[in-house]
Amino acid sequence: MLKVVEVKQRGSGGTAHYIAGDFKLSAGDYVIVESDRGLDYGEVSSCEEISLDRAVSQKGQKRVVRVANGADMDRIERNRKTAKEAIKTCDKKIAERNLSMKLINAELSFDCSKMIFYFSAEERVDFRELVKDLAKIFKARIELKQVGVRDEAKMFGGFGQCGRELCFARFLRDFEPVTIKMAKDQNLPLNPAKISGVCGRLMCCLSYEHKCYKESAKGLPKLSQRVKTADGSGKVIDVNYLKRVAVIELEDGRHIKIDYNREQR
DSSP states (O other), X not given: OEEEEEEEEXXXXXXXXXXXXXXXXXXXXXXXXXXXXEEEEEEEEEEEEEOXXXXXXXXXXXXXXXXXXXXXXXXXXXXXXXXXXXXXXXXXXXXXXXXXXXXXXXXXXXXSSEEEEEEEOSXXXXXXXXXXXXXXXXXXXXXXXXXXXXXXXXXXXXXXXXXXXXXXXXXXXXXXXXXXXXXXXXXXXXXXXXXXOTTSSBOTHHHHHHHHHHHHTTTOOOTTOEEEETTEEEEEEEEETTTTEEEXXXXXXXXXXXXXXXXXX
16 A cells, blocks of 8 residues: 655645655645655645555655654745745735736745745736746746635635635635526525625535535425415415425415425325
8 A cells, every 4th residue: 555645735835645655644744745846845634545556656746755844844934934025025016017916925935946926817917027027036936826716715714604714725625616506596595795705706515505405406396386285276485495395375365384295205
């Protein structure tokens, strides 16, 4: 068996898998890892063991160099402070060149060979001259990455309407598409303030619950649908998908509840 760990690179970087070798690692450990051009650091998010058959496909995969020691952690902290100062310098250069972009964050690789700036913009931005300016100042390879509003919220973190830490800051690796149809299928009020997250996009949890609602909705009438009951015909004015109960407004104005759990027995 071959030990492999998933590592979240730097603070805002993506996740990647590395061969752990003989290191005993667990989630939360900081490690120094191989990168394309030198060394970088990251935090272990998960560990697994893979078979030798799968290990063949891992040939050429980068490795964990060592578990971060005290000196490494001091260097990581210094790099974080340097990156914060770099944000101010970059913001100034953006203003000087009158570029329509919003700088979000900056990171410095462990060996200081690369500095990454994250930004958002509504339109395409020609930042080639900005890269040259920053390379002269910081004497490092400069990389600018455009990110979306969800990535921005992921970097800064925060809490959702549920009171818990944002999903994409806590555990989500990839952003799954969320559609307004999911909110409609769950009979939610289509009020942007109630179904949107802090990023301004539809809440990720709508997609988690969608399958359950679709299953629960099977055999239930739709809102405004005309139905026949033992008390007469009427119009569906409310549906509780989880309890499988519908409220019907009869032609004489009376409201009745129909439990479809009983109806289907």
